[in-house]
Amino acid sequence: MEPAVSSRALEMIYRSGNTCVRALAHVSLDISPGEFLLLMGPSGSGKTTLVSILGGILTPTAGEVTAFGTRITSLSPRQRARFRLSSVGFVFQGFNLFGALTARENVQLALALKGLRNSAARASAVNLLDEVGLTGKAERLPRDLSAGEKQRVAIARALAGSPPLVLADEPTASLDADNGRMVTTLLRTLAKGRGCAVMTVTHDSRIMDVADRVVHLEDGALKT
Amino acid sequence: MVPLGRKTLFEDLPRFLVAQAGVAFAVALIAIQTGIFIGFVKSAGLPVDESTADVWVAAKDMLYFELAAPIAYENLDKARHVQGVARAEALFLKTSAWRGPAHKIEYIRVIGFDPHGELFIPGPIARAALAKLQFADTAIVDAGNLKALNIADVGGYGKIGLHNVRVIALTRGTQPIISATFIYTSLANAKAYFAPATPPPSDFSAPLNPRYAAIWRAIHERAGPGQRAQALDPSDDISYVLVRAKPGVDLADLRHRLDSALAGTRSYTAQEMADRTRSYWRKRTGIGFLLGLVAAVGFVVGMTVVGQILYTSVAEHIKEYGTLRAMGAPDSLFYRIVGEQAVLMALLGFVPGIALSVWVSWWAHAQRNILILITPASAAAVLAVIVAMCVLSGIFAVQRALRVDPALVFKA
Numbered sequence: 001m002e003p004a005v006s007s008r009a010l011e012m013i014y015r016s017g018n019t020c021v022r023a024l025a026h027v028s029l030d031i032s033p034g035e036f037l038l039l040m041g042p043s044g045s046g047k048t049t050l051v052s053i054l055g056g057i058l059t060p061t062a063g064e065v066t067a068f069g070t071r072i073t074s075l076s077p078r079q080r081a082r083f084r085l086s087s088v089g090f091v092f093q094g095f096n097l098f099g100a101l102t103a104r105e106n107v108q109l110a111l112a113l114k115g116l117r118n119s120a121a122r123a124s125a126v127n128l129l130d131e132v133g134l135t136g137k138a139e140r141l142p143r144d145l146s147a148g149e150k151q152r153v154a155i156a157r158a159l160a161g162s163p164p165l166v167l168a169d170e171p172t173a174s175l176d177a178d179n180g181r182m183v184t185t186l187l188r189t190l191a192k193g194r195g196c197a198v199m200t201v202t203h204d205s206r207i208m209d210v211a212d213r214v215v216h217l218e219d220g221a222l223k224t
Numbered sequence: 225m226v227p228l229g230r231k232t233l234f235e236d237l238p239r240f241l242v243a244q245a246g247v248a249f250a251v252a253l254i255a256i257q258t259g260i261f262i263g264f265v266k267s268a269g270l271p272v273d274e275s276t277a278d279v280w281v282a283a284k285d286m287l288y289f290e291l292a293a294p295i296a297y298e299n300l301d302k303a304r305h306v307q308g309v310a311r312a313e314a315l316f317l318k319t320s321a322w323r324g325p326a327h328k329i330e331y332i333r334v335i336g337f338d339p340h341g342e343l344f345i346p347g348p349i350a351r352a353a354l355a356k357l358q359f360a361d362t363a364i365v366d367a368g369n370l371k372a373l374n375i376a377d378v379g380g381y382g383k384i385g386l387h388n389v390r391v392i393a394l395t396r397g398t399q400p401i402i403s404a405t406f407i408y409t410s411l412a413n414a415k416a417y418f419a420p421a422t423p424p425p426s427d428f429s430a431p432l433n434p435r436y437a438a439i440w441r442a443i444h445e446r447a448g449p450g451q452r453a454q455a456l457d458p459s460d461d462i463s464y465v466l467v468r469a470k471p472g473v474d475l476a477d478l479r480h481r482l483d484s485a486l487a488g489t490r491s492y493t494a495q496e497m498a499d500r501t502r503s504y505w506r507k508r509t510g511i512g513f514l515l516g517l518v519a520a521v522g523f524v525v526g527m528t529v530v531g532q533i534l535y536t537s538v539a540e541h542i543k544e545y546g547t548l549r550a551m552g553a554p555d556s557l558f559y560r561i562v563g564e565q566a567v568l569m570a571l572l573g574f575v576p577g578i579a580l581s582v583w584v585s586w587w588a589h590a591q592r593n594i595l596i597l598i599t600p601a602s603a604a605a606v607l608a609v610i611v612a613m614c615v616l617s618g619i620f621a622v623q624r625a626l627r628v629d630p631a632l633v634f635k636a
Contacts, residue, residue: 083552084552092547098547100232
């Protein structure tokens with residue numbers, strides 16, 4: 001089966017003055033459609049850099065990434081923004097919800113950006129919030145939600161418009177063990193139902209059993 | 225689309241209110257300066273606006289309403305015989321000094337007109353009051369000038385030359401901001417006030433004080449309304465001949481005929497006369513530049529306040545803008561969010577700002593008879609300027625959002 005995302009020989013070097021830091025070294029990784037992949041590794045191992053490159057946010061120093069038939073490493077910044085909008089959903093460690101918007105509006109905004117009309121976006125946002133178990137809390141502001149509930153809103157937003165790829169960066173880091181496991185399971189269930197490929201960056205070894213595959217990154221290189 | 229800009233703006237209400245105070249201040253500053261300028265320009269042409277004449281005939285070298293060489297009174301009669309003239313009246317204008325009861329001197333302009341005429345009536349005043357000007361040593365003043373003339377009300381006295389002049393009625397809203405205090409009287413009285421050695425009917429060589437005024441009043445009242453000032457001779461000086469054209473007469477043709485018939489004069493339409501007067505004051509005083517400068521300061525202050533508030537708002541929500549970037553939001557969305565905030569700030573700051581300006585305008589008129597004119601058109605122009613100011617500030621602030629590194633979103 002053709003991989004959803006394929007990276008080849010990725011190199012990432014950060015320069016700061018005369019100092020060079022190699023964040024990724026010759027990373028090649030495929031993610032299959034519908035696969036739930038866990039990326040684990042110690043702090044500073046390059047996990048977030050890899051997620052950023054696969055999501056079309058950063059451009060690698062060398063190597064290439066092909067996602068859904070498009071070589072995203074050769075796209076212009078504007079084209080990469082369009083790629084992210086159409087094909088990638090993000091879940092962040094700090095939730096990154098818009099504080100002035102309700103849970104429903106946070107999800108609705110993502111749908112509106114993808115071109116859904118106001119009424120359709122609104123209805124779809126409410127459905128997504130129902131799916132993540134936030135029925136009745138759609139009109140609450142993020143500050144009135146618990147950490148677990150915020151992350152569920154973030155998952156609903158990432159899945160809005162059913163992007164074929166979801167990238168989650170430490171989604172359980174701000175949650176307790178029970179909430180972390182529940183959120184990860186929820187993400188997996190909903191993503192699988194939509195056929196989305198998911199790559200989750202985590203330190204949390206307790207959720208390893210949820211994954212289809214686990215890869216380890218150390219000092220910028222994949223370990224098998 | 226979800227109103228992200230609006231909701232983010234109102235999220236921090238205290239900061240929003242501070243920003244609105246800044247915008248309102250800028251609105252008030254610009255509106256008041258503009259109002260003073262419009263009021264000044266409008267006020268400069270007030271005497272011309274009060275006239276219903278179609279054409280003003282003046283000496284050829286006339287600069288503006290208050291600076292015209294004299295022409296002979298006989299021109300009035302000549303004008304009346306020009307084809308197409310329905311009515312003609314004389315207007316006299318000369319500078320003098322008013323000495324009030326406490327010897328305080330005020331610089332004045334005496335305006336002599338025909339109290340029975342139709343082409344020049346100084347403001348809202350009853351015919352009966354105008355008729356009293358036929359009596360010697362009488363005048364009408366603007367209610368806003370009572371303090372300057374050091375009199376309390378109708379019946380007050382002051383000296384013009386050798387004449388003890390009694391105020392027989394008050395008018396309103398006729399005094400230009402920048403001119404000397406206007407004193408309205410009949411042509412005959414005006415002639416008498418400036419006649420060099422002719423003793424007035426109520427001659428007092430001593431300065432007027434309340435005691436003498438009481439004596440004068442007794443004499444004058446005994447003399448009664450039979451006392452009339454002497455009519456003008458053909459060789460007497462006047463300043464203007466005001467002309468009303470017959471219906472359907474072409475004003476350009478009429479002016480041409482008047483210029484030919486009245487030697488040494490030049491005629492102007494009422495609009496030309498008003499424009500000439502306003503233009504003189506605008507250019508001569510540079511007031512437009514000065515008031516424009518203050519308005520520009522208001523613009524810059526407002527733009528700085530709004531720019532700083534919007535920039536801080538963007539900086540404080542930088543992670544949210546980064547999230548939008550990561551999600552793939554186009555640049556246009558960033559402009560839309562910050563633009564929406566800028567326009568909202570402009571509109572919501574405009575309302576209290578213009579209300580404050582209107583109150584200041586009312587207060588200045590009530591206190592000092594100063595005309596700060598805030599018209600619907602000038603208010604709309606101020607609104608457009610304020611919206612432009614806020615949008616410019618927004619364009620400055622949005623640069624911060626556009627430069628945000630989307631990788632920022634991965635930092636917890």
